[in-house]
Amino acid sequence: MGEVEFKGVRIRRLCHAAFRLEGGGVVVYIDPFRVEAASRDGDLAICTHDHYDHCSVEDLAKVLKEDGVVVAAANCSRKLSGLKYRVELLKPGDEINIKGVRVRAVPAYNVGKPFHPRPYGGIGVIVELAGVRIYHAGDTDLIPEMEGLRGQVDVALLPVSGVYVMNAEEAVEAAKRIRPELAIPMHYGAIVGSDRDADKFRRALEGVCRVEVI
Numbered sequence: 001m002g003e004v005e006f007k008g009v010r011i012r013r014l015c016h017a018a019f020r021l022e023g024g025g026v027v028v029y030i031d032p033f034r035v036e037a038a039s040r041d042g043d044l045a046i047c048t049h050d051h052y053d054h055c056s057v058e059d060l061a062k063v064l065k066e067d068g069v070v071v072a073a074a075n076c077s078r079k080l081s082g083l084k085y086r087v088e089l090l091k092p093g094d095e096i097n098i099k100g101v102r103v104r105a106v107p108a109y110n111v112g113k114p115f116h117p118r119p120y121g122g123i124g125v126i127v128e129l130a131g132v133r134i135y136h137a138g139d140t141d142l143i144p145e146m147e148g149l150r151g152q153v154d155v156a157l158l159p160v161s162g163v164y165v166m167n168a169e170e171a172v173e174a175a176k177r178i179r180p181e182l183a184i185p186m187h188y189g190a191i192v193g194s195d196r197d198a199d200k201f202r203r204a205l206e207g208v209c210r211v212e213v214i
Contacts, residue, residue, distance in 0.1 A: 006155055013214045014033070017159065024130035031054040033056050046070075047072035049121070049123065069099065075122065092108075101128065102128040104126045106135075111142070159186055160201045161191075162197070176205075183211050184213070
């Protein structure tokens, strides 16, 4: 677990692809997974798709306030049915504003891998919090739609482990296409991938953009 601050927004990597964002008096969790201690401080929790390491009902209950809201890919509907929380389902291209936070769903899918085909409907998200636009890529490969994100993203959270998602080299190319001010590697260290993947990503982007391995 580590944390970095960017223009007044605190970004904490919890585990794997799980993050906690805090800014403007609002707390947002993305893909909470293997949460050690119940904080129940989250105003909003986002699930990028229905796989167990991204949509965990147990972990949502640990991070959300009583009046917390879940924003999730439409393919999470079955897993989230019956929850006591308000649930909003998104498909790529959808957008919602909740509690002062803007969430835009963008495509996330595999190219040449069977795990997250495009029709499956997984999403990445651009979360605008306290004026900072944070892109969580979800489980994705390097895809053409990333080119269109240039100029729309301040911080990019990018998977680097390979196997189910982009590897470090592909994530570097994604960062070069998107050109965020800050890039943070994710999706390593719990199921697949290691610190070596994150370090490879960091070294390859020296002189291109700021990188924080957290």
